[in-house]
Amino acid sequence: MSAIEKHVDDVSEPYWTGLKEGELRIQRCASCGYLRHPISWLCPECLHEDSEWIAMSGRGTVETFVWYFEFIGAAVGELAGYQKELPYNVAAIRLEEGPRLISTVRDVAFGDLSVGAAVHAVFDDVGDGWSLLRFVEN
Amino acid sequence: MGDQGSFRDRAAIAGVGSTRQGVHEVDGFRLAVDAFKDALEDGGIDKSEIDGVLTAKQFDGTGIGSLEFSQLVGISPRVTGALDYGTGGFTTQYAAFLVATGVCEVVACVYGRNPSAHIGELSGAHVISDLYGYTNAAALPAVGWTEYMAKYGGTEETLGHIAVTERENARRNPKAAHRDPLTLDDYLATPYLIWPLRLLDIATITGGAVAVIVTTLERARRGAKKAVRFEAVGRQQTPRRLETDGYFLSHPMSSVADQVYGAAGLEAGDMDVLAISDASTVAVVQTLENYGFCGEGEAGDFVASGAIDHGGSIPVNPDGGQLSGGYLVGWLHQVELVRQLRGEAEERQVSGAEVGQYCTTGGNREHYLSTIYRID
Secondary structure, three states: OOHHHOOOOOHHHHHHHHHHHOOOOEEEOOOOOEEEOOOOOOOOOOOOOOOEEEEOEEEEEEEEEEEEEOOOOOOOHHHOOOOOOOOOEEEEEEEOOOOOOEOOOOOOOOOOOOOOOEEEEEEEOOOOEEEEEEEEEO | OOOOHHHHHHHEEEEEEOOEEEOOOHHHHHHHHHHHHHHHHHHHHOOOHOOOEEEEEOOOOEEOOOHHHHHHOOOOOOEEEEEEEOOOOHHHHHHHHHHOOOOOOOOEEEEEEEHHHOOHHHHHHOOEEOOOOOOOOOOOHHHHHHHHHHHHHOOOOHHHHHHHHHHHHHOOOOOOOOOOOOEEEEEEEEHHEOOOEEEHHEEEEEEEEEEEEEEEEHHOOOOOOOOOOEEEEEEOOOOOHOOOOOOOOOOOOHHHHHHHHHHHHOHHOOEEEEEEEEOOOHHHHHHHHHHHOOOOHHHHHHHHHOOOOOOOOOOOOOOOHHHOOOOOHHHHHHHHHHHHOOOOHHOOOOOOOEEEEEEEOOOOOOOOEEEEEEOO
């Protein structure tokens, strides 16, 4: 089972399909319009359940980040997911449309990433037919 | 703010007990029994008086259950309970609620753990995102410090000063886990673990136990020691993590500050001693600023001035805190404040300490709490 597969369910499936099709899609509440992230069957604002999946621009800003210099935890392979080399970064990205999400910035060396960096989404084929959302600097 | 969060003479700590922190040969229950017996003796409380037992069992599985502990020590209380985000300040606060409402008269709060295979490891061993390798609770202060550095120009010397100060404090505490000398150069020479943090910025698991007897002020006044009163509490939960403004910078602390100071009719400058739940050095910076001990972005200068040192204007964690004293998820801080306010802290005593404050962030920055204690 791929690391992604266990995140896919009836609610989240459109997100993963979007990545395969090269689009970052976020739920928009069908009732109040709130951009619902993290993914949920319920709007935390108005408690309405229905939502539409809206394509984001993919543009965003690095709000903060860290670099892991060790794989932390016993079950390294499982916990580190698609991070295979040290050091690796984990970044909080603020999308142009508002939501903040956790991802990673690709193709940047330790010391070269900075808060405020403008980035855009990329959709990396990670095998078994799945794609993973990452970001690269503009 | 009125009386919201004020205890108004309704709850106090009568007795405390704690074991040495570090490596032990026995399990958490046995350690907890030792601390429990010490707390009963310390407070002049008989086991038969206890009608509430609260414990904690961390999400990493360490800790003790409340029913099992009650059975072990032969108590049939009215109320038992165990918190899963079990930092000590939350547990003692719930005990104070039980006592203040009259549901219970004497509540034993007890915690012990000795995960012998994991001593020295990082606590908070869980996964925030398994896809991106976003692991361990220590990642939260790390991302917070990156954001802070970008916003205010914080430096790693600030964190180093905090680690060194706490180590100096631990060296005055015979029960502390980490007492080897530590200099700023030593700190800066250690490698990054989760940049911008080093292992010395992050509390590591120790074995040990704590017991705190919470009761009415009236009962505490008939105890063996001077009562330590619960003055006021403040709380905030932030389950909507990434949607919370200032989430990584722990800005929700300022809501807690408003509550706890409003209820107590006090401000940060009135505190004599401060116990910060320092799962990381970053928690110290965030607490100092968000509670108003110094201004926003000013913690670096404040710490460098020696303000938080043992002889400073607001000594922080005189027992060495969780970084050097021992990591019992907030429990040791309650004991240290009681000992400081009673004037029993020996070599590490903060002179003239009458009012003390505990501040914590728990889990992945979802749980915020503060309690102000005052000697009766």
